[in-house]
Amino acid sequence: MIGHLHLHNFTGAERETPFIMNFAVILLLTSSCFAWTSAIYTSNREGPRKLKYLLEPLMYADVVARRGENATLPCILRIRPSHYKVKWTKLEPEHVGQENIIMISNVHAFKPYGHLGPRASLPKAHTMDASLRLRGLELEDGGMYRCELVNGIEDESVVITLRIEAWTQGLDWYNAGWLHDGTVHYPIVNPRPACGGELLPGIRSYGPKDKNHDRFDAFCFTSQTSGSVFYVSGSFSFEQAGHACQRQGGESALVGHLYSAWHFQNYDQCDGGWLSDGSVRFPISNPREHCGGIPEAGVRSFGFPNKTMHLYGAYCYK
Numbered sequence: 001m002i003g004h005l006h007l008h009n010f011t012g013a014e015r016e017t018p019f020i021m022n023f024a025v026i027l028l029l030t031s032s033c034f035a036w037t038s039a040i041y042t043s044n045r046e047g048p049r050k051l052k053y054l055l056e057p058l059m060y061a062d063v064v065a066r067r068g069e070n071a072t073l074p075c076i077l078r079i080r081p082s083h084y085k086v087k088w089t090k091l092e093p094e095h096v097g098q099e100n101i102i103m104i105s106n107v108h109a110f111k112p113y114g115h116l117g118p119r120a121s122l123p124k125a126h127t128m129d130a131s132l133r134l135r136g137l138e139l140e141d142g143g144m145y146r147c148e149l150v151n152g153i154e155d156e157s158v159v160i161t162l163r164i165e166a167w168t169q170g171l172d173w174y175n176a177g178w179l180h181d182g183t184v185h186y187p188i189v190n191p192r193p194a195c196g197g198e199l200l201p202g203i204r205s206y207g208p209k210d211k212n213h214d215r216f217d218a219f220c221f222t223s224q225t226s227g228s229v230f231y232v233s234g235s236f237s238f239e240q241a242g243h244a245c246q247r248q249g250g251e252s253a254l255v256g257h258l259y260s261a262w263h264f265q266n267y268d269q270c271d272g273g274w275l276s277d278g279s280v281r282f283p284i285s286n287p288r289e290h291c292g293g294i295p296e297a298g299v300r301s302f303g304f305p306n307k308t309m310h311l312y313g314a315y316c317y318k
Helices: 023-038 238-247 255-265
Strands: 004-010 016-022 040-042 050-052 062-066 071-073 085-091 100-105 110-112 132-134 143-150 156-165 183-188 202-208 229-236 280-284 298-301 312-317
Touching: 062 071, 071 156, 229 238, 229 255, 238 312, 255 280, 255 298, 255 312
Parallel strands: 062 156
Antiparallel strands: 004 016, 071 132, 085 100, 085 143, 100 110, 143 156, 183 202, 229 312, 280 298
């Protein structure tokens, strides 16, 4: 026997309007609400309905980060089954064959894979968080990543795009420097008499040079680094400068480290110091008369002095 529920709508002191609703209807609506908030049933006329655990839909599936920084790729479980695995892979459409797995995890542990695995971790901000964190981003890390929930019933996945931004700016630098391919160039934005003033703006080339005997500056590419650059005062030879950095828990800074500290952190140090390539330089963010004599900010260079000279301090990185 089905009971009835009588609800009374009071609109006045003596007025009463009966309203009848079947208990079965109330129970049906209540069950539907709980099913919608926790899971979705997929209909199959030829077999029983399957319960499908869902990953939380992403409002923004595009992550932007700079080279050298860390990035978190979001993946949130809407409901967590008792037995499941989350598999993170980097999608490589141009490569056919074995997928590029980064990490496989469950509620208890995780296991990293491949070249990205050592730089990957799980932030675990809460119990439903299956996001992936990558540290020390490199340009080739950009691309599409897939977070796949494997629960033994039906697999689901979300795809996140990671874009790596590099620092670029118009360089106007009348100093020839090495590039990765062994050629030597310098960039000119504002041609002037001392820098090929009759030629158009662009990158001037000296062509390939002898890598063992020719000496030039170096053009480096970097973004903001995760560590820090610091100066150790002293009168060191090149070898002694390296030891001085090690005593401070660091290592000799690269040219790129010094440029990054100057550009992103306004590093200003009016003292020449050895770098790991054997050059001596110093960064100036606030140009002044006795620090290079040039009105523009930049990284000044003493070139490549004799490494046995005891005249300079050390720029270190850690």
